[in-house]
Structures are given as structure tokens and as C-alpha cells.
Amino acid sequence: MKEQIRIPSKENDKLVLKVTPGHFSSDRFHVNYYIDMSSLKMRQSEAKLVAKVMAEKYVRKVKINAHLKGYNFENLIETGANRTPVDTIICMDGCEVIGAYLAEELTAGGFPSNNKHKSFYVITPEFDNTGQMVVRNNIQPMIKGKNVLVVLATAMSGHTISKAIGTILAHGGKVTGLSVIFANVDRVDEYPVYGVFTHEDLPNFKLSDPHHCEDCEAGIPLDAVVNSYGYQML
Ligand SMILES: O=C(O)c1cc(=O)[nH]c(=O)n1[C@@H]1O[C@H](COP(=O)(O)O)[C@@H](O)[C@H]1O
Numbered sequence: 631m632k633e634q635i636r637i638p639s640k641e642n643d644k645l646v647l648k649v650t651p652g653h654f655s656s657d658r659f660h661v662n663y664y665i666d667m668s669s670l671k672m673r674q675s676e677a678k679l680v681a682k683v684m685a686e687k688y689v690r691k692v693k694i695n696a697h698l699k700g701y702n703f704e705n706l707i708e709t710g711a712n713r714t715p716v717d718t719i720i721c722m723d724g725c726e727v728i729g730a731y732l733a734e735e736l737t738a739g740g741f742p743s744n745n746k747h748k749s750f751y752v753i754t755p756e757f758d759n760t761g762q763m764v765v766r767n768n769i770q771p772m773i774k775g776k777n778v779l780v781v782l783a784t785a786m787s788g789h790t791i792s793k794a795i796g797t798i799l800a801h802g803g804k805v806t807g808l809s810v811i812f813a814n815v816d817r818v819d820e821y822p823v824y825g826v827f828t829h830e831d832l833p834n835f836k837l838s839d840p841h842h843c844e845d846c847e848a849g850i851p852l853d854a855v856v857n858s859y860g861y862q863m864l
Contacts, residue, residue: 653846671723677728685735688779688807737750753772778798780798782810783812784813787814814828814837
């Protein structure tokens, strides 16, 4: 593994994506960067910042300049425009802390919620051993007829998000947002994917079929196995 590179977010330079170049394998792909999201998901202050940047895609803000008694004020105020209601936030890849802060950010933005309790549901879905999302009877009312926002760590090919969309729609929910920390794709099933970081921040990110991986063909050994929990050196 090579030395870690730190990529600051264009939206907020206090947010940094840590990536390590190398040759990595997940259960489906080979990738040329390990993207370390541990602190973005698990350090309170960083998770809160991630949520703040995610919320900005759903709460329109405008910058105002005001002059009062010789002082200049610059502030961000929310406009009512283009707000979509959110009732339920589905969190995957260990993004529950971000999800809870996102609920807070959306509440602070005066986000409308259709829920009886005027509060958000923050759900971690269950998966069966075939990788299908299971929606138990007690969870179904949190999706049926609800506006659902999906939060996860990465959209690599978009397959996981596509499965989530299918499950939400099948249970009578409406997909109102897809937010990820790193987006390698811009859209999934015609829905826009909002990434705090995107492939534009990491332009030479390469996702390969393990059977057609240039690094494997060049005889470069694998450094580690990666998944949403982290990495395991080989
Ligand atoms: O399994 C992976 O490929 C993977 C590697 C990695 O470094 N980080 C990571 O989040 N993942 C998983 O990849 C999924 C997204 O990939 P796609 O389903 O191809 O969009 C995430 O939901 C994670 O479970």
C-alpha cells in the first residue's frame, strides 16, 4: 500500500476524504484506491459535518448580505423552494450516526415531515443471506407511503442503491433522495445520487471486473481485501 492522500471536500474544506492508492479486492470488484471512511462515519464531529453537507442538497440556502448600523452581515438562509419532504432515512454501510445528524439538520432546515409524530425514522435495514433487503412487518409502516432518503458510504456501480430503490418502491415508499459519502456514479435508475465526494474528486479511480483487472494482468499483487467495514491486509 502506498501513502495515504487527503482530499478536502469542495463544499467544506474541514471534511477530508482519505484514500490510499494500491490494488484492492472487494467481493465484486478490484479497485485502485482504498477509500477510508471510518472517521467520516464514526467520529462525531466529522459525521455531523458530512450530514450538514448532505442536507444542503435538500434544503436550498441562499446567501444574503445585509448592512445594519455600519456592519456587514453575511448569512445563509433557507428558502422554501424545492424542499422535498422526508419521513424516513435508511442508513447502510454503518452510516447511522450520519443519518441521525442528517435528521437533525433537516429538522433545523424546517423540513416538512408527513409523519404523525413530526419526527424522522432512521432505519438500518436487515439483509438476508442472498443480499436482499428484508422489511419486517414492524418496519413496513416506516416505508409505506413515506418519503424515503437513502444514505450509504459508497455508490460504486450503484447496484446496492438500485436494490434499495426496488425494495422501497415494492413496499409503497417514495424515493426522495440518495446520498453517499463517495459517488462513483451520478444516477441510479434515473434518480440522482448526491455524493459529498464524487469521482471528480478522485478522477483516476478505477473499478474493475476481477477477471479483467489491468493490475492483475500486469502481475501486481493485491494489497488488501476491502469492504464497507474497512480493509484487511493480505
Ligand atoms: O464491497 C465493496 O465493493 C465496497 C468496497 C469499499 O471499499 N467500500 C464499500 O463501501 N463497498 C461496498 O460497496 C457498496 C456499493 O457498491 P455498489 O453496490 O457497486 O454501488 C457499498 O454499499 C459497500 O457495501
